[in-house]
Amino acid sequence: CKADCDTCFTRNFCTKCKSGFYLYSGKCLEKCPEGLGANNHTMECSSIVHCEASEWSPWSPCTKRGKTCGFRKGNEVRFREILQHPSATGNPCPA
Template identity: 90%
Template sequence: MQLRLISWFFIALNFMEYIGSQHASRVRRQGRMHPNVSQGCQGGCATCSDYNGCLSCKPRLFFVLERIGMKQIGVCLSSCPSGYYGTRYPDINKCAKCKADCDTCFTRNFCTKCKSGFYLYSGKCLEKCPDGLEANNHTMECANIVHCEASEWSPWSPCTKKGKTCGFKRGNEVRVREIVQHPSARGNPCPATSESRKCMVQRKRCQKEGKERQTKHATLT
């Protein structure tokens, strides 16, 4: 009877040791699969690490690595920061860097704004604009050269002399036009917007001058 009790004791002890070893093995496997993974992540992280920050993001957020000194930390953002562009994949949304001369971009090969000292042209950043284009230092873009455009000439004005249209035979007449498109920096300059020429008319007395002579003649008589 006593021998039977001792046998049952050893059986139970071996069983408890087996259960403990299985639990320890499971813990070790979990540690290898997810090293330093924290529970209850914040800031849009789906999974995170105390050392590396976000490891994956919640749906629709973009994953990007931010450098802090010699270390890179994963963060999750609603949109990519300046200097990055976003790409959506079935399993993850990532932010990737634009080219070095590009400040903002749509894709790596299509820039939307260049860094200082570069001009934007067709999605590329150039130090000098191609022939036939000019550099706009305000928008920092390469633009087409714009030439001046003027409207048609107006009709010639009445022939005048010293602001009068009577009391003379030779005078001047003028015509004008408007600038409808001002030129760019390298465009053709604008032409004159007014011109005058000599004119001749049949001499006639001014109405006021005629009345003064009639009044003077009546007074003398």
């Protein structure tokens, strides 16, 4: 293994880097290449995938205790779905 590699598959292909290095394509790097995210938990470089949510649904009819009601006397709801969950380094989904 090379000096920055803790465990290697072959002399030139690392499978686990020493502390402080990120694993990417069998190599140990001090920082991840541009466009890739550094996962500080796994110490690997990976594609950055951000959360993607759908548009908000239309508002539901006003209801109160399971019955349709008039304006300002009940609740209306709307929702949106998570279309893409984020990677560890991507932007989180809205609450």
